[in-house]
Amino acid sequence: MTGGAGSGGRAPSRSETLYERARRYLPGGVSRNTVLRSPHPLYAAYGQGARVTDIEGVTRIDFANNMASLIHGHANPAVVAAVTEQLRKGTAFTLATEVEVRYAEHLCGRNAGFEKVRFVNSGTEAVMSCLKAARAFTGRARIAKVEGAYHGLYDYAEVSQTAGPANWGDPDRPLSVPVADGTPAGALEDVVVIPFNDPETALAILDRHRDDLACVLVDPLPHRVGLMPATAEFVGALRDWTRRHDTLLVFDEVITFRSEFGGAQQWYDVQPDLTAMGKIIGGGFPVGALAGRREVMDVMDPLVSHVRFPLSGTFSANPITMTAGLVTMELFDRLAVARVNRLAERARAGIDEAIRETGVGACVTGGGSMFRVHLKPRPPRNYREAFVGPDESRLLRGLIDHLLEDGFIMINTGTAAVSTAMGNDEIDGLVEAVRRWFERSRAELP
Numbered sequence: 036m037t038g039g040a041g042s043g044g045r046a047p048s049r050s051e052t053l054y055e056r057a058r059r060y061l062p063g064g065v066s067r068n069t070v071l072r073s074p075h076p077l078y079a080a081y082g083q084g085a086r087v088t089d090i091e092g093v094t095r096i097d098f099a100n101n102m103a104s105l106i107h108g109h110a111n112p113a114v115v116a117a118v119t120e121q122l123r124k125g126t127a128f129t130l131a132t133e134v135e136v137r138y139a140e141h142l143c144g145r146n147a148g149f150e151k152v153r154f155v156n157s158g159t160e161a162v163m164s165c166l167k168a169a170r171a172f173t174g175r176a177r178i179a180k181v182e183g184a185y186h187g188l189y190d191y192a193e194v195s196q197t198a199g200p201a202n203w204g205d206p207d208r209p210l211s212v213p214v215a216d217g218t219p220a221g222a223l224e225d226v227v228v229i230p231f232n233d234p235e236t237a238l239a240i241l242d243r244h245r246d247d248l249a250c251v252l253v254d255p256l257p258h259r260v261g262l263m264p265a266t267a268e269f270v271g272a273l274r275d276w277t278r279r280h281d282t283l284l285v286f287d288e289v290i291t292f293r294s295e296f297g298g299a300q301q302w303y304d305v306q307p308d309l310t311a312m313g314k315i316i317g318g319g320f321p322v323g324a325l326a327g328r329r330e331v332m333d334v335m336d337p338l339v340s341h342v343r344f345p346l347s348g349t350f351s352a353n354p355i356t357m358t359a360g361l362v363t364m365e366l367f368d369r370l371a372v373a374r375v376n377r378l379a380e381r382a383r384a385g386i387d388e389a390i391r392e393t394g395v396g397a398c399v400t401g402g403g404s405m406f407r408v409h410l411k412p413r414p415p416r417n418y419r420e421a422f423v424g425p426d427e428s429r430l431l432r433g434l435i436d437h438l439l440e441d442g443f444i445m446i447n448t449g450t451a452a453v454s455t456a457m458g459n460d461e462i463d464g465l466v467e468a469v470r471r472w473f474e475r476s477r478a479e480l481p
């Protein structure tokens with residue numbers, strides 16, 4: 036990545052100049068790696084509904100929706116009005132607020148398994164709190180997770196997330212691979228890695244740790260594992276196994292809560308003990324939450340003489356996030372859920388057709404209101420098959436750049452998250468832009 040300011044003898048653009056300044060004070064010039072692109076990030080000026088305008092004045096249709104966290108697109112009028120009113124009254128207090136209670140009632144009303152809920156500030160914190168609650172409940176330290184799955188930044192939750200062919204080990208015994216340098220060896224030892232959608236291998240691995248697992252953590256539609264839904268067989272096997280061994284089943288629905296009225300878990304005939312949420316439930320503001328069985332959630336109950344898992348946060352359940360979240364989720368009713376899911380299905384079908392008609396070696400996966408384009412001929416079944424090597428990575432950058440040129444923003448893995456601000460026109464526009472790139476790049480694609 037280069038700064039590029041003033042390259043080619045022309046005056047630098049506003050974005051080039053800004054990025055030069057950013058690099059002086061922000062490592063890499065950014066606060067989160069997702070916005071990086073060569074030669075500089077795009078800088079947002081404003082967003083409205085399905086569209087974002089950057090500081091160069093270019094408007095694009097936004098299929099990234101802040102990493103799938105905006106279910107109604109940008110600046111939804113009802114959310115803006117409610118938050119504006121709350122802003123005038125104050126943003127955070129060392130007092131509880133009524134809206135936090137109303138929002139807890141709302142979220143618990145969406146899923147019969149949500150007997151109690153706790154609000155935190157990010158998906159990372161929600162997953163971390165689920166793992167710590169599971170440990171406090173079971174008195175065990177170890178956790179199991181799916182190879183390659185992204186669950187945020189907690190040392191334990193991030194194990195194996197970036198594993199690659201050089202260090203991931205035998206498929207029947209995936210290794211615990213650290214993400215950050217200096218990860219404590221104890222964190223690696225306390226994480227058991229299982230393959231996705233392979234119940235037989237997963238249970239054989241879990242059996243070796245049957246007496247010391249606090250929980251099995253699973254995302255029903257893991258983005259980094261290929262955005263393929265977990266099979267009912269896999270989820271059912273994990274539910275049976277965890278029940279037999281007094282281990283908790285934890286769902287990470289930080290992304291997938293957008294998939295159904297009560298989360299993607301409603302695709303299955305199972306109920307996890309705990310669910311981590313985040314993203315859309317903040318209505319555009321930082322958020323996380325965990326919900327689940329009363330007796331498990333009560334490890335956080337501070338009204339007893341020994342609190343098994345004390346959990347606090349300065350900005351947890353702040354009234355801005357609670358207000359935005361409540362209004363957002365009230366608007367995301369069953370009809371709205373069904374509508375965004377239909378739009379995503381239309382996109383998946385359209386891209387599939389474009390793949391067939393252009394004959395390129397690509398495929399599309401997804402579920403609910405999301406989809407992911409892979410530049411490989413067959414849908415990946417697990418992280419190892421979904422792994423993006425250097426050639427595919429280069430091609431994918433070409434697709435993302437082409438889409439930006441054509442007026443569409445997608446997550447840089449080739450993933451899209453539909454919002455209620457979209458309609459058939461936005462979907463069909465994206466499908467046609469993808470088709471144009473397939474036609475243009477046919478010779479290079481597998």
Ligand SMILES: Cc1ncc(COP(=O)(O)O)c(C=O)c1O
Binds near residue numbers: 158254313322
């Ligand atoms: C499945 C999943 N879990 C957890 C997280 C972490 O959430 P946050 O970025 O809010 O910490 C993410 C973020 O992308 C996620 O996709």
